[in-house]
Amino acid sequence: MSKISGSCLCGSIQYASKEEPLMTAVCHCENCQHQTGTAFSIIVGVPEDSLIFEKSETLKEYIDHGESGGAVRRNFCEKCGSPIFSLVESAPGISFIKAGTLDDKSWLQPSTNFWCDTAQPWVKLDDELANHGRNPS
Numbered sequence: 719m720s721k722i723s724g725s726c727l728c729g730s731i732q733y734a735s736k737e738e739p740l741m742t743a744v745c746h747c748e749n750c751q752h753q754t755g756t757a758f759s760i761i762v763g764v765p766e767d768s769l770i771f772e773k774s775e776t777l778k779e780y781i782d783h784g785e786s787g788g789a790v791r792r793n794f795c796e797k798c799g800s801p802i803f804s805l806v807e808s809a810p811g812i813s814f815i816k817a818g819t820l821d822d823k824s825w826l827q828p829s830t831n832f833w834c835d836t837a838q839p840w841v842k843l844d845d846e847l848a849n850h851g852r853n854p855s
């Protein structure tokens with residue numbers, strides 16, 4: 719099984735990538751908090767053209783503009799609402815998968831925190847990681 723394979727909650731969207739992930743990060747921006755309904759997003763970056771959809775009829779896009787001003791194309795399942803991946807204007811060529819949709823999450827090890835300035839106050843940021851205040855997410 720590919721390291722990168724996953725689905726939305728209802729199973730209408732299924733994806734996979736044969737490429738190794740480029741990075742794993744945690745994003746604490748307020749827009750991710752709104753979209754996910756929780757404290758942060760865990761995101762796994764893969765090359766955009768490596769992400770293959772076995773099922774995607776219910777995939778919809780919401781174009782968001784973060785504080786950095788650049789477009790964030792947030793793709794989600796219109797049937798069950800699961801966020802699936804984002805394309806970020808300031809990081810072209812990378813699909814940022816929402817890691818909670820992966821089939822296997824056991825290998826996840828975030829290396830970076832983005833938007834630490836808006837992290838929830840009870841979230842403990844690991845000093846060992848690369849922690850960015852206002853980096854584009």
Ligand SMILES: [Zn+2]
Pocket residue numbers: 726727728729730731776795796797798799800
């Ligand atoms: Zn779904």
Ligand SMILES: [Zn+2]
Pocket residue numbers: 745746747748749750751759833855
């Ligand atoms: Zn974010």
